[in-house]
Amino acid sequence: MDERIECDVLIAGSGAAGFATAITAAHHGLDVIMVEKESVFGGTTAFSAGVIWIPCNGHARRLGIVDSRADALTYLEHEIGNRLDRAKAEAFVDNGAAMLDFFERHSHVRYLLQTIPGLHAVGNDMASMMGGTYPGAGITIGPAMTFGYIAGRHLAGVAD
Ligand SMILES: Cc1cc2nc3c(=O)[nH]c(=O)nc-3n(C[C@H](O)[C@H](O)[C@H](O)COP(=O)(O)OP(=O)(O)OC[C@H]3O[C@@H](n4cnc5c(N)ncnc54)[C@H](O)[C@@H]3O)c2cc1C
DSSP: OOOOOOOSEEEEOOSHHHHHHHHHHHHTTOOEEEEOSSSSSOTGGGGSOOOEEOTTOHHHHHTTOOOOHHHHHHHHHHHHGGGOOHHHHHHHHHHHHHHHHHHHHHSSOOEEEOOOTTOGGGSOSTTSTTTTOSOOBTTEEEEHHHHHHHHHHHHTTOOO
C-alpha cells in the first residue's frame, strides 16, 4: 500500500496515555492520528477502575481537604524509596492538578471524591509508611462512571 498519511502527532495505543496525549494535542490544534493494534479501543485502561491519585487537586481543596507539595513528595519517597525519579515525581506533583482541571474543562470525564478503604495509595491506610498521616481520601479520586458502576452493583446485590 503506497498511500501516505500525514499528521502532526502519531499515537500508538488507545489507553489513558494515548487518549490523554491525543486530546491534549488536538486541543492545541494539532492533527492527530491514533493507531491501535487490537480490534477495540481502550487497552488495560478500559478494564481499570480509573482511580487516580492527584495531590493538591481542586476537588479536595474545595472540600477543605488540604495536602501539600511537600506531603506528596514525602509520600512518594516513602512508597518508592531509592527508585524514585525525583524530577518525574516533581513534574507529576506540580502538574497533576492542572491536568485534572484541563480534562474536566475540555472533555466529558468527571471525577468524584470517594474514600476508598484498603488502597495503599489512599495514603490514610495505616500500612502506608506515612502511617495514616497523608490526607488520602480526596487526593485519591475516581471517575463518576466507575462509581456509578459500583453503586449499581451494590444496589443489585452483586458481591464485590
Ligand atoms: C483490573 C485493573 C484495575 C486497575 N485499576 C486502576 C486504578 O484504579 N487506578 C490506576 O491508576 N491504575 C489502575 N490499573 C492500572 C491501569 O489500568 C494502567 O496502569 C493504565 O491503564 C495503563 O495505561 P496505558 O495508556 O499506559 O496503557 P493501556 O491502557 O494498556 O494502553 C496501551 C494500548 O496500546 C496498544 N498497543 C500496544 N502496542 C501497540 C502498537 N505497537 N501499536 C498500536 N497499539 C499498541 C495496546 O493494545 C493498548 O490498547 C488497573 C489495572 C487493571 C488490570
